[in-house]
Amino acid sequence: MTDDRTRRTAILATAAKAKSQAKTTAAERAIRALVKRGEAITFQAVGREAGVSHAFLYQSPELRRRIEYLRSQARPTPAARPDTNGSDTVVLALTAQIEQLKTRHRQEMQALRAALEQAHGENLDLRRELARRGAAPS
Template sequence: MTDARTKRTQTLAAAAKAKSQAKTKAAEQAIRALIKRGEPITFQAVQREANVSHAFLYKHPDLRGRIEHLRAQARPIPAPATPGDERRTLVLALTSQITCLKKQHREEVQALRDALEQAHGENLDLRRELARRGGAAATPQ
């Protein structure tokens, strides 16, 4: 019985290895085809061309490294920005950051107000309970 199980396991392992090799070959062919057509080399493009998953490409270090290298080669080097562009970009970035900080501040202030309101309510409830039980020092306000 264990011989049959071992044989099945070996057969499944061989099939998985053959499938992985076929996918690797398809991905390599896809990369060559994309290069030949002059298309950008990206994980998504290789995935579509080879009909493999992103996970497969990312899990194989050789394929991943090759795609990342080819993708980096194809990226154009951005032209240096003019000082006016840099200032506008900086202003936009800082304005966006200020907007986010203001929103965060409003949310935090509202959360603190809600907590304070709840604490005042609990305080009032406790004073009333103390007065109900006959506490001389506590008077409801």
């Protein structure tokens, strides 16, 4: 009985090791894929891409070091951040222009709705007048 238990334990240990190695391989592939696509390297992104849990990534010392390193490299420091004043100005100008267009659109739609309501009212008055005079509306 001891031999069977030892054998089963060895089989389970081998299976657990193979499962862990498969998860590690999947996580490494996920990191490479995220880097290749230029996406942020985070525990959540790697876990989602590889189909592994955050706990697995945190518990693996090598994967954890690699993800933390890549995550820290992706964050630009304020001194290393390029000057974006030109593009910021363009974005602000376009945002203001969009807001103006939205406001004008809202005003035009309100005016059109008011005109439509007035036309419906006039149409209703004319139908009533025709009915009062005895003419059948066509």
